[in-house]
Amino acid sequence: MSRSIVVLTACGLALTATLFAQSNPIYVQFSPGSVKAALYKPDSGPAPHVAVLLIHRTANFLANPATRELSKRGFMVLAMNPRSDNNEAAVSFEANALDIKSGIEFLRKQPGITRLVLWGHSGGGPATSFYEAVAERGSTYCRGASKLIECDSTLDGLSKADGLILVDAHPGVSVNALRSLNPAVVDEHDPKKIDPALDPFNPANGYKDGASRYSEPFKKKYFAAQAARMNRLIDAAGAELKAMKAGTAPYPDDDVMVVTRFEGARLMELDPSIHHSTLKPQKLLKNDGTVVTQIVESVRRPARGYDRRNASFEGGARLMTVRSFLSANAIRARDALDEVDWCSSNNSTPCAVKSISIPILITAMGAHYFIRDSEIHYEAAASADKEFIVIEGATHGTPPCTACETTPGQYSNSQKNFFDYVTRWINARF
Numbered sequence: 001m002s003r004s005i006v007v008l009t010a011c012g013l014a015l016t017a018t019l020f021a022q023s024n025p026i027y028v029q030f031s032p033g034s035v036k037a038a039l040y041k042p043d044s045g046p047a048p049h050v051a052v053l054l055i056h057r058t059a060n061f062l063a064n065p066a067t068r069e070l071s072k073r074g075f076m077v078l079a080m081n082p083r084s085d086n087n088e089a090a091v092s093f094e095a096n097a098l099d100i101k102s103g104i105e106f107l108r109k110q111p112g113i114t115r116l117v118l119w120g121h122s123g124g125g126p127a128t129s130f131y132e133a134v135a136e137r138g139s140t141y142c143r144g145a146s147k148l149i150e151c152d153s154t155l156d157g158l159s160k161a162d163g164l165i166l167v168d169a170h171p172g173v174s175v176n177a178l179r180s181l182n183p184a185v186v187d188e189h190d191p192k193k194i195d196p197a198l199d200p201f202n203p204a205n206g207y208k209d210g211a212s213r214y215s216e217p218f219k220k221k222y223f224a225a226q227a228a229r230m231n232r233l234i235d236a237a238g239a240e241l242k243a244m245k246a247g248t249a250p251y252p253d254d255d256v257m258v259v260t261r262f263e264g265a266r267l268m269e270l271d272p273s274i275h276h277s278t279l280k281p282q283k284l285l286k287n288d289g290t291v292v293t294q295i296v297e298s299v300r301r302p303a304r305g306y307d308r309r310n311a312s313f314e315g316g317a318r319l320m321t322v323r324s325f326l327s328a329n330a331i332r333a334r335d336a337l338d339e340v341d342w343c344s345s346n347n348s349t350p351c352a353v354k355s356i357s358i359p360i361l362i363t364a365m366g367a368h369y370f371i372r373d374s375e376i377h378y379e380a381a382a383s384a385d386k387e388f389i390v391i392e393g394a395t396h397g398t399p400p401c402t403a404c405e406t407t408p409g410q411y412s413n414s415q416k417n418f419f420d421y422v423t424r425w426i427n428a429r430f
Helices: 002-010 065-071 093-108 124-137 173-180 216-246 306-311 322-329 349-355 371-380 414-429
Strands: 026-029 036-040 050-054 076-081 115-121 163-167 185-187 190-194 256-259 282-285 291-294 318-321 360-365 386-391
Touching (some): 036 065, 065 076, 093 115, 093 322, 115 124, 124 349, 173 216, 173 322, 349 371, 360 414, 371 386, 386 414
Parallel strands (some): 050 115, 115 163, 163 360, 282 386
Antiparallel strands (some): 026 036, 036 076
């Protein structure tokens, strides 16, 4: 125990004492040096033969709740931070697949490991599904004139995983960006110049902090305007990229790109009636552990304070480069909600799952806004062995949404139920 604490302290991992009681994480360094991981093994019981790999586009996953929850259920877990760790401007989304490759190769060499499952939580969903799609189809998957950024042949020969679990995976950073940017911006250089007819924070359009309701005509106009603004940004970034290649841009390789009011204007966060449920009856894992099939409604609560967030630099603007924008934050669309060109970006879960054949479990958290998106992933998935289930009352990170409860403890078992269900799914196949 003391040895693991020394190792983790030396490596700067902020882990709690309770976590040490559940697992013995070991720091693992990869190349390039920004790629790092923590390896978790069960403290007792049989040696694991299934390994689970966690990774995100930019987030620190070294202490993700899945590390301790899965390791104490008998699995080896490798929680990775990619080369663009906590740095949106450093994102080369296609290259992140090479980091997953390093993690898979590492896990395949661990004694006793015979099966490997990719774990795609949130932004890890598009990252892991992209990797698997390329592993199954080769680099032809991420090339072509329709792609905003193409991969290269360095992604050929990736090793397939044995299974994929999507955990409240979003449809892509690109799609999140599309749906989060404020289309009322009139001047890209001045966030204060706003078209009031498109302003989601205008009470005349239906805004009320914590209780917004927008009309169908406004939503239709809004989603189309979001797509139009995203397409303009893509055109401008594409022109800059061409200028770099022609030698007429300030820099030959890349340049800074700041987009104002790029965050905090996602209508479904302000108005919970948008994407509020599944379209078809789907499985719901209830708090008492039973599973029912029904139209599943999200119990999420509307966001507050997003008018201030969207207008600020820290909360509303996004600092990127031209290449990181096109690689991970951009996607073509005609309508931000439904008419999206899913495969124009490589950062797109709905596109990737169409090319995946391994068993896939798609889960959505019942107190978040990805229920309908997760159903879309399920509908698009090509795997013969695929399953979709919603966890009642769970927040995006899997703990219960206490603010969503109508009675105390209504969703108290959400996290335990989720990890128990995932464990049974893995053990039934591997």
